[in-house]
Amino acid sequence: METLFVKNMVCNRCILVVQQEIERLQLTAKTIKLGEIYFESPLTASQKTALNNALTPLGFELIDDKKSKVIEKIKNTIIDLVHYQDGEIKHNLSDILSRELGHDYNYLSNVFSEVEGTTIEKYHIAQKIERVKELLVYDELSLSEIAYRLNYSSVAYLSNQFKKVTGLTPSHFKQIKEDKRKPLDQV
Template sequence: MIVKSELERFGYTIIAIQLGEVEIKEELLKHQIDEIQKAFSQFEFTIIKKGNEKVVEKIKLLVNTFVNQHDELQHLNLSTYIQSNINKEYNYLSNVFSETENKTIEHFYIDHKIEKIKEYLSDNEISISEIAYKMNYSSISYLSNQYKKETGYTPSQFKSLNDNKRVGLENL
């Protein structure tokens, strides 16, 4: 009854409901699921992710690992790494990710690389040339162009900022 009333309060059309499972007519976006989870948490209910959402979470973890352990994984490309760890065709995984997250795996990967570059720039311990090498960019100019496209700043401009506009990985 609680699940039914909360979902109806949000304006969702319930197709079927049974113990532990509910099917609604509408497709939910991530922020809508978060909103429902917040409402359910007051009753100590948790939304359990199924199917595609578990795959997307696994892909996100693999991208994070790929970016942070790139030295060890440099001999692989991202698609091969993901496919070999999930044992499904990359095209399928890419479609599931895009449908769920409204961005491609590649763009998610670029977002993570940019945040890692910001980390390196903020630490101020290695040169831009070393960062380009560590992050597997073919040149400093390619890194700089992609960085500026994504952030609006060149790496040098970012280094000179006081507040270093970094985004938490959980917000990507």
């Protein structure tokens, strides 16, 4: 089995686009998930090149080096936790990342900070704030329900963090509703 890592593959639509390109190239992937493609057997160098050439114009990129793979796996794990596992986080982020990536959290934190120029915690907060924005725009949940869903200890803590990051209170953001959201790969 061979695993390829793909940069900027951050949502279910991304998975579909990558899957279409794989099928168009007549390759067969066993599993495709955020940032990763699993093949039953190794691809040839020319197949990898063709896949990378097909993905690059679409905003994706195959990742070769170890640090970039670790960074992308950290990002995709956080995106999955924040955007697709509402209220499911019952452990510390550091424990989850260590378990998922099979590395000590200090190593992960140092690599992430070195390459990205920010901390894992700040990246996690940025993702949570983007999710809060999304849920505010949908206007289906109260702020209290959003706080619970994203594992904030209180509405006040969510509001303070939201204002610190965006400069707006959640209620003010909800009022203006102009598109203040960023694509996940630009957070």
